[in-house]
Amino acid sequence: MQSRTACACKCSRRDLLKAAAGAAALGLVPGGAAAQSTDPRSLRPQVGDRFVFSSGPRKGIVVAPGDLALGGPHVTAFAQHPASGVTRDGSRLNEVLLVRFDSKDLTEAARANAPHGYVAFSAICTHGACSDWGWDGERKVLRCPCHESEFDPKDDARVLVGPATRRLPRLPLKAEDGALVVAGAFIGRVGGDLT
Amino acid sequence: MHTKLRQHCSAMAVIAAAFAGFNAPPVTAQSMSNYSAVTDARLLKPEPQNWLHYRGNFEGWGYSSLDKIDTQNVRRLQPVWTLSTGVVEGHQAPPFVNNGIMFVSTPGNQVLALNAKTGDLIWRYKRELPEDVVQSHPTNRGIGLYEDKVFLATLDAFVVALDAKTGKVLWETRVDDYKRAYYFTLAPLIAKGKVMVGTSGGEFGIRGYVAALDANTGKEVWRTYTIPAPGDPGHDSWQVADQWKTGGGSVWITGHYDPKLNLAYWGTGNPGPWLGDMHPGDSLYTASVIALDVDTGKLRAYHQYTPNEGWDWDEVSAPLLIEYRRNGRNIPGLVHPGRNGYLWLLERQQDAIKFIDAKPFVKQEVFTAIDPVTGRPSWDESKKPATGKTVTFCPSHWGGKDWPPAAWNPKTRLLYVPAQENLCSTLKGEEKRPTYEAGKRFVGTDAAATRVFRREGAKHIGELQAWNLDTGKKVWTFEYPHINWGPVLTTGGGLVFAGGSSDRMFRAFDAKTGKVLWEFKANSGITAVPISYMVDGVQYIAVQAGWGVDAQKMITRLDQTMKTNTHVPQGGVIWVFAVKD
Numbered sequence: 001m002q003s004r005t006a007c008a009c010k011c012s013r014r015d016l017l018k019a020a021a022g023a024a025a026l027g028l029v030p031g032g033a034a035a036q037s038t039d040p041r042s043l044r045p046q047v048g049d050r051f052v053f054s055s056g057p058r059k060g061i062v063v064a065p066g067d068l069a070l071g072g073p074h075v076t077a078f079a080q081h082p083a084s085g086v087t088r089d090g091s092r093l094n095e096v097l098l099v100r101f102d103s104k105d106l107t108e109a110a111r112a113n114a115p116h117g118y119v120a121f122s123a124i125c126t127h128g129a130c131s132d133w134g135w136d137g138e139r140k141v142l143r144c145p146c147h148e149s150e151f152d153p154k155d156d157a158r159v160l161v162g163p164a165t166r167r168l169p170r171l172p173l174k175a176e177d178g179a180l181v182v183a184g185a186f187i188g189r190v191g192g193d194l195t
Numbered sequence: 196m197h198t199k200l201r202q203h204c205s206a207m208a209v210i211a212a213a214f215a216g217f218n219a220p221p222v223t224a225q226s227m228s229n230y231s232a233v234t235d236a237r238l239l240k241p242e243p244q245n246w247l248h249y250r251g252n253f254e255g256w257g258y259s260s261l262d263k264i265d266t267q268n269v270r271r272l273q274p275v276w277t278l279s280t281g282v283v284e285g286h287q288a289p290p291f292v293n294n295g296i297m298f299v300s301t302p303g304n305q306v307l308a309l310n311a312k313t314g315d316l317i318w319r320y321k322r323e324l325p326e327d328v329v330q331s332h333p334t335n336r337g338i339g340l341y342e343d344k345v346f347l348a349t350l351d352a353f354v355v356a357l358d359a360k361t362g363k364v365l366w367e368t369r370v371d372d373y374k375r376a377y378y379f380t381l382a383p384l385i386a387k388g389k390v391m392v393g394t395s396g397g398e399f400g401i402r403g404y405v406a407a408l409d410a411n412t413g414k415e416v417w418r419t420y421t422i423p424a425p426g427d428p429g430h431d432s433w434q435v436a437d438q439w440k441t442g443g444g445s446v447w448i449t450g451h452y453d454p455k456l457n458l459a460y461w462g463t464g465n466p467g468p469w470l471g472d473m474h475p476g477d478s479l480y481t482a483s484v485i486a487l488d489v490d491t492g493k494l495r496a497y498h499q500y501t502p503n504e505g506w507d508w509d510e511v512s513a514p515l516l517i518e519y520r521r522n523g524r525n526i527p528g529l530v531h532p533g534r535n536g537y538l539w540l541l542e543r544q545q546d547a548i549k550f551i552d553a554k555p556f557v558k559q560e561v562f563t564a565i566d567p568v569t570g571r572p573s574w575d576e577s578k579k580p581a582t583g584k585t586v587t588f589c590p591s592h593w594g595g596k597d598w599p600p601a602a603w604n605p606k607t608r609l610l611y612v613p614a615q616e617n618l619c620s621t622l623k624g625e626e627k628r629p630t631y632e633a634g635k636r637f638v639g640t641d642a643a644a645t646r647v648f649r650r651e652g653a654k655h656i657g658e659l660q661a662w663n664l665d666t667g668k669k670v671w672t673f674e675y676p677h678i679n680w681g682p683v684l685t686t687g688g689g690l691v692f693a694g695g696s697s698d699r700m701f702r703a704f705d706a707k708t709g710k711v712l713w714e715f716k717a718n719s720g721i722t723a724v725p726i727s728y729m730v731d732g733v734q735y736i737a738v739q740a741g742w743g744v745d746a747q748k749m750i751t752r753l754d755q756t757m758k759t760n761t762h763v764p765q766g767g768v769i770w771v772f773a774v775k776d
Contacts, residue, residue, distance in 0.1 A: 055632050055635060057630070092327050092374070092634065093326065093327050127330075128329065128330035128331060128333055129327065129328065129329050129330060130329055130330075130331060131329070132635060132636030132642075134641065134643030134644075135643055136643045137643075143642060143643045145636065145638075145642030145643075146329075146330075146331050147744075147747065147748055147751075148747075148748050148751040148752065163284075163743070163747060163765075191326050191327070192330060194283075194284060194302070194303060194330045194333050195303070195324045195325070195326055195330065
């Protein structure tokens with residue numbers, strides 16, 4: 001499996017996950033390289049943020065671990081600062097896909113920072129930046145209806161079918177007091193490759 | 196700059212950006228010193244050597260009267276220059292040519308000005324698109340020319356006016372909010388000093404419109420919505436309150452213009468959400484042709500091809516303005532090979548569009564009858580997608596013909612139609628109508644459950660058809676080995692040119708017989724509009740190669756159901772051909 005970082009160094013994905021989580025915990029990383037705004041709503045997900053539904057009838061309600069069905073489908077969410085209640089919905093690029101699997105169904109790489117089989121990825125397709133996802137329940141894969149790219153969330157959002165050529169950026173998670181929270185910044189550049 | 200470089204990881208793009216920069220100064224300024232202003236008179240009667248409109252003339256014919264390349268010498272057609280655009284995805288725009296200067300737009304909203312004889316770059320404009328823009332249709336279908344300006348409608352819902360000589364931005368107008376999924380992919384229609392554009396975005400719950408801007412100032416002159424508001428005629432065709440606000444009716448493709456009636460004719464997209472029972476009523480003016488007064492934008496007439504449309508049969512293309520004979524009468528017509536699989540013959544009048552005839556040009560298993568007076572279709576309800584149901588129908592949701600334009604040759608009096616035969620879809624309706632959220636998908640089908648397949652027993656899908664409109668008969672059909680997404684050019688030399696197939700071929704056909712007289716394998720599949728022009732007495736054929744967008748999407752869907760693995764390389768190249776002795 002290829003590492004999917006933007007850096008030219010030969011660091012492993014696990015190294016980066018640890019480094020990102022550590023640096024973010026120390027306040028050294030503002031939640032992702034692309035987050036340049038100081039508006040807390042526009043910041044990418046921050047370490048310690050929880051999640052709220054980003055659309056649908058439960059929009060704005062906190063996502064509890066039990067809200068995710070084992071084996072999918074996915075839930076779309078925004079990160080939310082738990083103390084202030086600020087939701088990071090100031091940019092559509094902040095939207096996140098949450099999926100729950102049995103840990104044994106995840107690849108080794110996917111299990112890193114995936115507490116109890118919960119995984120999170122950027123909801124922005126790496127091809128054309130669409131963010132409305134179909135779920136193939138039989139194969140348990142994410143399909144972007146804009147151009148038919150498919151990603152395998154069990155294998156760290158690897159591209160199964162193009163035109164996308166890049167995985168969905170991974171958002172490290174941790175379990176804290178029975179809740180899902182952000183453990184580090186997005187791994188990989190958030191956004192489509194066409195812009 | 197870092198972000199822009201990152202979007203094109205190929206060395207080609209890096210070199211191009213470093214060489215040309217953004218809105219670069221002219222490389223060969225002297226070649227532009229005598230640039231010919233594009234006047235209203237020239238737009239009304241474009242010279243044979245030029246290509247000043249999306250389809251060559253206001254009528255939308257896709258016809259060049261040039262005849263130096265003909266059925267006898269076309270086999271000696273060879274490339275004379277090429278240029279890599281450095282861009283991937285769907286290259287669909289025609290080159291525009293004005294007295295030796297070529298203007299080409301690419302996906303990602305770039306415009307190149309070139310010496311049409313040599314291919315030398317004069318200037319290049321690159322729009323810096325917002326990082327959060329959704330590229331649902333990563334393409335651009337062309338520019339517009341007026342006086343000494345070049346107009347571009349953009350993915351972030353702006354119209355930009357460039358100095359034709361330098362590429363410098365003269366003005367730019369924000370027409371809408373791309374964050375609400377309003378965006379532009381079409382070539383602007385230019386007439387009487389107005390730059391007219393229509394909005395894309397039908398899959399996201401937009402309310403379609405055509406807007407006209409003043410060519411000199413960029414100020415909006417009028418805007419006419421394709422979905423009527425309360426109090427407007429046609430509003431009662433939306434039976435549920437407020438559904439009109441997100442009713443779709445995109446305007447994807449450039450309109451055609453009748454200067455005598457002063458009416459521009461535009462095709463409109465399907466309603467949102469897609470499923471008919473999610474927008475009860477006829478849902479005017481979706482899936483229609485609308486006639487707009489160019490001075491005021493007032494809607495003068497319409498004809499709805501499919502009331503309460505529910506198959507995603509966007510009627511994206513504007514009808515061609517053709518005078519045909521029927522029942523001993525010459526009819527000033529509107530001719531539209533529709534996505535619903537019917538060839539529509541209409542009559543244009545000052546305040547009406549009259550139905551004349553309609554017949555299927557591909558196997559159409561949904562419609563059961565066409566009212567002989569009004570043209571209103573009846574259909575088999577069991578073949579109409581609906582909430583909570585899974586329905587299979589033919590032609591597919593891409594229809595009998597999607598956006599690639601048909602062409603009309605006044606010498607052969609034949610209409611050339613790029614068609615998809617034997618293609619069917621299965622759509623699964625969601626359990627309930629989606630709730631509108633700005634910028635979010637608003638379709639009502641389970642995207643992951645959509646299937647597209649070739650009809651059982653069929654051997655081919657893509658076709659190029661030639662129709663005699665005077666007799667109503669199909670004259671010839673060329674069957675492609677795979678699908679066909681090829682816009683059509685026809686010429687005074689008795690030829691038809693089209694690409695469109697996944698084998699990357701660009702072909703020349705005998706316009707009378709459909710026989711393939713020449714073919715050329717390009718770098719990528721060709722889904723762009725071909726053109727012809729002349730410089731210094733030499734006739735050229737020009738087209739962009741660059742596969743992507745819906746053609747790529749259809750192949751992915753077909754690979755899934757046919758268990759095939761079709762690879763069409765991407766990457767834009769402008770190809771220019773001429774006959775070599």
